[in-house]
Amino acid sequence: MSILIENVQFNNKEIDIYIEGNLISEIGDVNVEAEHVIDGKSKAAIPGLVNTHTHAAMTLLRSYADDMALQEWLSTKIWPVEANITKDDIYWGTKLACLEMIKSGTIMFNDMYYHGEIAAKAVKEMGIRGVLSEVFFDMFDETKGEKGKKKVIKGIEELKQFKSERVIPALGPHTIYTVSGEGLQWMREFADKHDLLMHFHLAESKKENEDFVKKQGMRPVPYLEKIGFLCENLVATHCVWLDKKDMEILARHKVKISHNPVSNMKLAVGAMLPYNDLISAGCHVSLGTDGCASNNNLDIFESMKFAALGQKMFTSDPTTLSASEVLKMATKSGAEALRTNGGEIAEGMLADILLLNLKDPAFTPNHNLISNIVYSANSSCVDTTICDGKILMRGRKVEGEDTILSKANEIAADLVQRSLNK
Amino acid sequence: MSILIENVQFNNKEIDIYIEGNLISEIGDVNVEAEHVIDGKSKAAIPGLVNTHTHAAMTLLRSYADDMALQEWLSTKIWPVEANITKDDIYWGTKLACLEMIKSGTIMFNDMYYHGEIAAKAVKEMGIRGVLSEVFFDMFDETKGEKGKKKVIKGIEELKQFKSERVIPALGPHTIYTVSGEGLQWMREFADKHDLLMHFHLAESKKENEDFVKKQGMRPVPYLEKIGFLCENLVATHCVWLDKKDMEILARHKVKISHNPVSNMKLAVGAMLPYNDLISAGCHVSLGTDGCASNNNLDIFESMKFAALGQKMFTSDPTTLSASEVLKMATKSGAEALRTNGGEIAEGMLADILLLNLKDPAFTPNHNLISNIVYSANSSCVDTTICDGKILMRGRKVEGEDTILSKANEIAADLVQRSLNK
Numbered sequence: 001m002s003i004l005i006e007n008v009q010f011n012n013k014e015i016d017i018y019i020e021g022n023l024i025s026e027i028g029d030v031n032v033e034a035e036h037v038i039d040g041k042s043k044a045a046i047p048g049l050v051n052t053h054t055h056a057a058m059t060l061l062r063s064y065a066d067d068m069a070l071q072e073w074l075s076t077k078i079w080p081v082e083a084n085i086t087k088d089d090i091y092w093g094t095k096l097a098c099l100e101m102i103k104s105g106t107i108m109f110n111d112m113y114y115h116g117e118i119a120a121k122a123v124k125e126m127g128i129r130g131v132l133s134e135v136f137f138d139m140f141d142e143t144k145g146e147k148g149k150k151k152v153i154k155g156i157e158e159l160k161q162f163k164s165e166r167v168i169p170a171l172g173p174h175t176i177y178t179v180s181g182e183g184l185q186w187m188r189e190f191a192d193k194h195d196l197l198m199h200f201h202l203a204e205s206k207k208e209n210e211d212f213v214k215k216q217g218m219r220p221v222p223y224l225e226k227i228g229f230l231c232e233n234l235v236a237t238h239c240v241w242l243d244k245k246d247m248e249i250l251a252r253h254k255v256k257i258s259h260n261p262v263s264n265m266k267l268a269v270g271a272m273l274p275y276n277d278l279i280s281a282g283c284h285v286s287l288g289t290d291g292c293a294s295n296n297n298l299d300i301f302e303s304m305k306f307a308a309l310g311q312k313m314f315t316s317d318p319t320t321l322s323a324s325e326v327l328k329m330a331t332k333s334g335a336e337a338l339r340t341n342g343g344e345i346a347e348g349m350l351a352d353i354l355l356l357n358l359k360d361p362a363f364t365p366n367h368n369l370i371s372n373i374v375y376s377a378n379s380s381c382v383d384t385t386i387c388d389g390k391i392l393m394r395g396r397k398v399e400g401e402d403t404i405l406s407k408a409n410e411i412a413a414d415l416v417q418r419s420l421n422k
Numbered sequence: 423m424s425i426l427i428e429n430v431q432f433n434n435k436e437i438d439i440y441i442e443g444n445l446i447s448e449i450g451d452v453n454v455e456a457e458h459v460i461d462g463k464s465k466a467a468i469p470g471l472v473n474t475h476t477h478a479a480m481t482l483l484r485s486y487a488d489d490m491a492l493q494e495w496l497s498t499k500i501w502p503v504e505a506n507i508t509k510d511d512i513y514w515g516t517k518l519a520c521l522e523m524i525k526s527g528t529i530m531f532n533d534m535y536y537h538g539e540i541a542a543k544a545v546k547e548m549g550i551r552g553v554l555s556e557v558f559f560d561m562f563d564e565t566k567g568e569k570g571k572k573k574v575i576k577g578i579e580e581l582k583q584f585k586s587e588r589v590i591p592a593l594g595p596h597t598i599y600t601v602s603g604e605g606l607q608w609m610r611e612f613a614d615k616h617d618l619l620m621h622f623h624l625a626e627s628k629k630e631n632e633d634f635v636k637k638q639g640m641r642p643v644p645y646l647e648k649i650g651f652l653c654e655n656l657v658a659t660h661c662v663w664l665d666k667k668d669m670e671i672l673a674r675h676k677v678k679i680s681h682n683p684v685s686n687m688k689l690a691v692g693a694m695l696p697y698n699d700l701i702s703a704g705c706h707v708s709l710g711t712d713g714c715a716s717n718n719n720l721d722i723f724e725s726m727k728f729a730a731l732g733q734k735m736f737t738s739d740p741t742t743l744s745a746s747e748v749l750k751m752a753t754k755s756g757a758e759a760l761r762t763n764g765g766e767i768a769e770g771m772l773a774d775i776l777l778l779n780l781k782d783p784a785f786t787p788n789h790n791l792i793s794n795i796v797y798s799a800n801s802s803c804v805d806t807t808i809c810d811g812k813i814l815m816r817g818r819k820v821e822g823e824d825t826i827l828s829k830a831n832e833i834a835a836d837l838v839q840r841s842l843n844k
Contacts, residue, residue, distance in 0.1 A: 062786075063793035067730075067744040100783035265731035266797070268740040296797040297784060302727075308489075309687035309728070310735075318690040322489040361522035362719060364484075364827045365834030371485035375688070375718040380802030405786045412787030 001035055001389060008040025008355065009369070010345060017045060019351040022165075022389035027347055036391065038384065042359050044369055046327075047343050048107030048352035048387060049300040050334025052258035053199075053237040053288025056111045056119060056130075057085070057093030059100065060412040062292040070205075070267055078293055081419040087118045089415050094119040096408040097298055098126035102398050104299045104379035107352045107387040110235055110258070110288070110338055112172040112199045117158035120167045127392045129352075131338050132159060133172030133199045138183040145183050156194065166388060168338070170197040176220045177208055184229045197233050197339065203246070204238035205269050221246035230255055235337055237288055239278075240264055240271050247274070247281035256284050256337035259329070261306040263290030272314040275321055286333040287326070300330050301379035308374060323374035355384035423457055423811055430462025430777065431791070432767060439467060441773040444587075444811035449769055458813065460806065464781050466791055468749075469765050470529030470774035470809060471722040472756025474680035475621075475659040475710025478533045478541060478552075479507070479515030481522065482834040484714040492627075492689055500715055503841040509540045511837050516541040518830040519720055520548035524820050526721045526801035529774045529809040532657055532680070532710070532760055534594040534621045539580035542589045549814045551774075553760050554581060555594030555621045560605040567605050578616065588810060590760070592619040598642045599630055606651045619655050619761065625668070626660035627691050643668035652677050657759055659710055661700075662691050669696070669703035678706050678759035681751070683728040685712030694736040697743055708755040709748070722752050723801035730796060745796035777806035 003019040010017070016030035017040075026032070065077035090113065101109060108129035111119060116132040123130035134155040138145030152171065159169035173179045173187045191198050203209060203220065212220050221242065224230050232254035239257045242250070250257065259273045278285055287307060289298045304326045311321035335343025342350040358366060362377035373381075385393040392398060425441040432439070438452035439462075448454070487499035512535065523531060530551035533541060538554040545552035556577040560567030574593065581591035595601045595609045613620050625631060625642065634642050643664065646652050654676035661679045664672070672679065681695045700707055709729060711720045726748045733743035757765025764772040780788060784799035795803075807815040814820060 060787060062789070062798055064787075064789040066790070066793045066797060067741050069740060073740075096783065096786060103783060262731065265735040266740065268734040268738050268742075270735075270738040272735075292798070296793065297799075299800070302724075302800065305724075306728075306731070309684065312690040313687040313692075313694075313732075316690050316692040318491060318495075318688065319489050320690075359824075359827060361518060361525060361827065364518060365482060365486075365831050367484070367486040367834070367838065368488070371488045371718065375488060376484055376714070377719075378721070378724065378800035378802060380800060402781075405781060405783065409787050412789070416789065 003036045003038065003351070003386065003389065003391065004030060004032065004034035005038045005040045005045065005353070005355065009044040009358065017345065017353065019386070019389050022351055024345060024347055024349050024351050027345070038355070040355060042357070043355040043383060044358055045345055046354050046356060046373065047331040047345055048354055048385065049105045049330045050286065050338060050343060051101065051106045051109040051288055051298060051300050052235055052256070052286040052334050052337050053260055053290055054097065054109045054111045054298060055113050055291030055293070056097035056109065057090040057113050058291035058293045059097040059298070060089060060093040060408065060415060062296045064293065064416065066296070080422070081415060084415060084419045084422065085114070087115055089411055090115045090118045091122055092404070092408050092411045094122035095126060095404045097292070098122055098128055099398055099401060099404050100298050101128060102126065102385050102392045103382065103396065104301060105354045105382040105385060106298065106300050107385065108334065108338060108340060108342065110170070110199055116155050116169070120159050120162050123167055124162055124164050127390055128387050129166045129168065129340065131168045131170045131197055131199070133170040135172045135174050136183065136187065137174040137178035138180050139178055140180045145180065148183070149186060152190070156196070168197070170199055172199045175201040175208070176212055176224070181227045184224070185227055188229050188231065191233055197235060199235050200237070202236040202239055203241040204264070206241050209241050219243070219246060221249050225249050225253065232256070238264065238269070238273070240269050240273050242274060244277065244281070247278055247283060251282040254284065256286065258288040258337070259285050259307055260288045260290045261310045262303050263294045265306065265310065267294055272310045275311045276315060284333060284337065285329055286337045287330045299379050301377065304330050304374045323371045326374055327370055351386055351389040353386045354382050356381045357383040425458045425460065425773070425808065425811065425813065426452060426454065426456035427460045427462045427467065427775070427777065431466040431780065439767065439775065441808070441811050444773055446767060446769055446771050446773050449767070460777070462777060464779070465777040465805060466780055467767055468776050468778060468795065469753040469767055470776055470807065471527045471752045472708065472760060472765060473523065473528045473531040473710055473720060473722050474657055474678070474708040474756050474759050475682055475712055476519065476531045476533045476720060477535050477713030478519035478531065479512040479535050480713035480715045481519040481720065482511060482515040482830065482837060484718050486715065486838065488718070502844070503837060506837060506841045506844065507536070509537055511833055512537045512540045513544055514826070514830050514833045516544035517548060517826045519714070520544055520550055521820055521823060521826050522720050523550060524548065524807050524814045525804065525818065526723060527776045527804040527807060528720065528722050529807065530756065530760060530762060530764065532592070532621055538577045538591070542581050542584050545589055546584055546586050549812055550809050551588045551590065551762065553590040553592045553619055553621070555592040557594045557596050558605070558609065559596040559600035560602050561600060562602045567602065570605070571608060574612070578618070590619070592621055594621045597623040597630070598634055598646070603649045606646070607649055610651050610653065613655055619657060621657050622659070624658040624661050625663040626686070628663050631663050641665070641668060643671050647671050647675065654678070660686065660691070660695070662686055662693050662695050664696060664700070666699060666703070669700055669705055673704040676706065678708065680710040680759070681707055681729055682710045682712045683732045684725050685716045687728065687732065689716055694732045697733045698737060706755060706759065707751055708759045709752045721801050723799065726752050726796045745793045748796055749792055773808055773811040775808040776804050778803045779805040
């Protein structure tokens with residue numbers, strides 16, 4: 001397949017972009033025939049967005065319970081429903097999540113949940129890229145650990161069967177307080193052996209750090225270094241409560257950090273990720289939304305504004321985390337964290353492109369496109385979403401949208417009903 | 423004119439809403455003929471949103487300069503351009519602002535800027551409600567003060583000529599550091615005599631409070647009480663840096679507080695409005711965006727999420743400022759602050775109504791409509807905007823939109839060019 005986008009705004013110029021197969025083939029003044037020609041007038045091209053922390057199927061629990069204390073929220077609301085989640089729920093929940101991502105300009109996500117093989121089916125059908133990990137926790141119990149490992153091995157095999165470059169198997173060790181040192185070491189070895197990314201929650205709350213210090217006599221990050229868990233293929237999400245020593249260690253091991261400002265603020269974790277210090281230490285930071293139970297959407301446009309403004313407020317300095325830095329976090333840095341040749345519009349890169357509708361009050365006037373993207377627009381400015389050289393949305397229309405919405409509504413209501421009846 | 427909205431979701435029921443003239447006439451199962459019939463299927467009705475702090479014409483400076491320190495931003499970027507602003511700029515800037523507000527569900531705004539009579543023309547044409555005040559500052563200079571007062575008197579007379587219930591004249595004393603005590607007292611007397619609202623910036627930064635204490639030996643709020651400035655017709659915006667004594671005083675005088683979370687975070691004022699303490703003190707709080715130079719939009723949907731999440735983060739308590747409280751701030755409380763019989767869908771209230779498109783991933787599933795409105799959706803969910811019994815937007819289309827966008831783009835580029843050439 002080939003696509004020619006004509007006369008589109010890119011880097012303050014009007015150019016053409018030619019896509020052949022799944023790659024950007026030529027940029028500039030292009031004179032070729034293409035199967036699909038898109039008029040780029042009054043549109044701007046930017047790289048597709050990357051979300052480095054999701055629990056996609058939890059989109060079914062969007063706005064199911066809010067404004068509650070964390071522990072009460074989990075134990076009385078979220079866990080009782082999750083205990084009843086079926087494969088069918090995960091399938092439609094992930095389809096809904098992918099639909100929302102396509103409509104809000106996200107073309108790749110880093111997911112941690114159950115039944116990766118079901119999520120993979122949804123991802124393959126929907127056309128975006130998913131790094132899929134089965135959540136792993138042994139709760140410091142050997143039997144549970146062995147069972148979990150078998151599930152992980154089986155899960156990776158199942159994902160490989162999809163034989164799709166867009167379905168990327170990964171490992172999902174949950175947290176420091178749900179996985180033993182032995183479990184984490186096994187994960188790291190398995191990841192190395194099969195060249196897999198790992199997806200891990202780290203330093204989300206002050207309490208988890210304090211509890212760990214009480215138990216182990218050291219902070220989580222030095223401990224993770226000691227047991228050999230840290231590496232460049234690890235995506236560590238949240239990373240709110242880090243000290244300078246932690247940051248140096250994470251930088252030294254090239255750990256990829258996923259910042260989740262909306263979830264952190266909504267769950268009131270008490271601080272923001274220490275962005276300036278992380279950058280000074282040489283850390284790599286990308287952007288994530290977390291699951292819809294705690295955000296309550298998968299909208300990276302919104303997360304960009306929350307990230308930039310959250311940092312400005314947290315540091316009392318309006319120059320912290322500029323619009324262009326945060327856009328890079330959501331594109332290039334995300335693609336790097338997830339080891340994909342994307343996040344940039346350039347010849348030879350993956351054809352993951354958004355066309356933004358500039359005929360929108362949010363882009364009027366347009367003194368600075370990037371400021372308007374980050375501070376003024378919302379995700380409804382995405383007119384066209386292209387991933388892997390295929391047009392997934394055009395004029396804000398996605399194939400099969402109505403079916404997904406009505407099926408997800410039905411499934412979500414039924415899931416809650418089943419849980420309440422228990 | 424009469425409008426019948428059939429089968430629309432409202433308070434978890436499917437009902438009809440009948441509008442006659444500019445009022446909501448009947449709610450429930452309505453059997454009447456109407457000039458306009460709107461199918462409310464898959465839509466939810468909520469009151470139109472109210473924005474209690476704007477500088478509408480500054481929409482022309484959207485994203486003109488960002489990520490800068492406050493003083494540098496004002497003196498090198500904003501003020502040089504504002505010095506060149508013309509009546510024509512203000513007209514098209516206000517038209518653009520009104521267009522953006524209609525598209526994002528805001529039907530009333532509290533504005534402070536120059537040339538209210540020009541803004542009034544834009545407001546009258548666009549169909550929303552504007553409380554319009556000419557900014558007043560005497561810089562502690564008697565001559566400037568007298569000149570300013572004459573301008574204010576003339577401005578109020580001009581606005582009254584519009585003879586429109588939607589064009590509401592008000593006074594705009596700027597701040598405690600730009601208006602003398604004498605000037606503020608004159609404002610209060612003039613407001614009382616003509617029954618006008620006043621619009622005032624208060625306690626936005628820590629520094630302005632500290633400077634004032636150095637100069638006057640007391641904090642701004644007790645000073646304002648002492649000189650007799652505080653009253654129930656005063657809308658005080660920002661109110662970030664207040665102590666408990668300040669809050670008691672503001673509550674006692676029934677001052678209306680406008681919370682501007684996005685602007686406060688973006689300009690890094692160093693804290694958030696002390697919401698819980700204000701409510702405990704009995705204060706009245708509504709929601710504003712501030713101008714587009716410092717937000718960079720007029721989107722109250724976005725401000726609702728920032729308000730709720732900002733408070734949760736600031737108090738380290740996820741139960742602070744719930745979704746339903748923040749929706750009330752943006753509707754009923756705003757309408758109360760601006761003394762209008764709106765902000766609520768009930769018989770006899772002003773017909774200021776939004777219809778939200780529930781066929782959107784943001785409302786799928788829809789376990790809780792209000793949580794979805796505040797935490798999941800963005801303003802593109804507004805399908806229909808009705809103000810004063812007139813349909814201003816339907817299917818996201820506003821009459822004359824293209825002309826306003828192209829004219830505003832042209833005018834804004836010219837304004838910047840003129841300023842750079844000086």
